[in-house]
Amino acid sequence: MSALNIDATPRISLLGTTAVLFEAPGALDLAPQQRIWALARLAQGWPAIREAVPGMNNLMLTFHQPPRDLHGLKSHLLEAWEACQPLPLEGRIVELPVTYGGEFGPHMADVVAHTGLDVETLCNLHCEPLYPVYALGSHPGYCYLGGMDPRLATPRRQVPVLNIGAGAVSIGGVQTGVSASAGPSGWNTIGHTDMVFFDALQSPPALLQPGDHIRLRIERIIR
Structure with a gap:
């Protein structure tokens, strides 16, 4: 939502x-x-x-x-x-190793073209913040994140992709996010993580909750 x-x-x-x-x-x-x-x-x-x-x-x-x-x-x-006053929730910090580019980042070139940044700078800037989880929505386990560097902001795609895989790391406007399951998306996919964000057999089924934080880590960059 x-x-x-x-x-x-x-x-x-x-x-x-x-x-x-x-x-x-x-x-x-x-x-x-x-x-x-x-x-x-x-x-x-x-x-x-x-x-x-x-x-x-x-x-x-x-x-x-x-x-x-x-x-x-x-x-x-x-x-x-x-x-109501702001409620700071002391959640966990979860580190996500990300593979950027190549087959895992089909829209990397589009983000590079829009931002004017080279791939290495883009990936480093993307991994620099500690991203707070603002909310869960869109699909089970998906996290809306805050804190992305504004230099990475890239408009959503005019024609959505019909199917991206679970773990797709993407940029849409001023936000970044990680898909918890396969499905359509209008965001620009630049990488992939193997982390599982939703498991109906677990309690709670969603890996992350509002107040948690995500730290991205470059596992490798495919050029």
């Missing part, structure tokens, strides 16, 4: 009859995302809430039954948001 509300005030909208989406204002950054985590933890304790699912700058709330007083719910959410 990924959305961005650039208005000055939060936006609240219905998702069917048993869910609402709360969209926070502002840019994609760690502090507002930590407020989303705080609101999710608070809302999870409300009697009518079935599940509170943080996304990128948003929070989805699902209900046991359709809410009867939508206006009251919206007011309650807005008041809670104003009171």
Whole structure:
């Protein structure tokens, strides 16, 4: 679940009859995302809430039954948001070895052409940050990450790729991410990791959670 509300005030909208989406204002950054985590933890304790699912700058709330007083719910959410302070979650640091380029990075040349960086510089910049996990979404186990060097920002592809493999390391706009399973993608794939991000037989099934961090490490660069 990924959305961005650039208005000055939060936006609240219905998702069917048993869910609402709360969209926070502002840019994609760690502090507002930590407020989303705080609101999710608070809302999870409300009697009518079935599940509170943080996304990128948003929070989805699902209900046991359709809410009867939508206006009251919206007011309650807005008041809670104003009171919420950033919640720093002390998660784990997981290191991912990445093979860049070659058959594992079919769009490396496109990112190089857009950024003007050579492959080695691009890979080093990509591995430099400690990436916080902002939210899980898109598909099971997938992590939305913050903190990518803005020099690596590359627009999403005009024509999505119908199928990329699990473990694909990609750049889409100002973000980077790692695919947890095979499927279509509009991001630019520059590498691959063998890490398994989702296993339905494990508890919890997702390897990472919001508040964890990913550190990428160059395993090799294929030119």
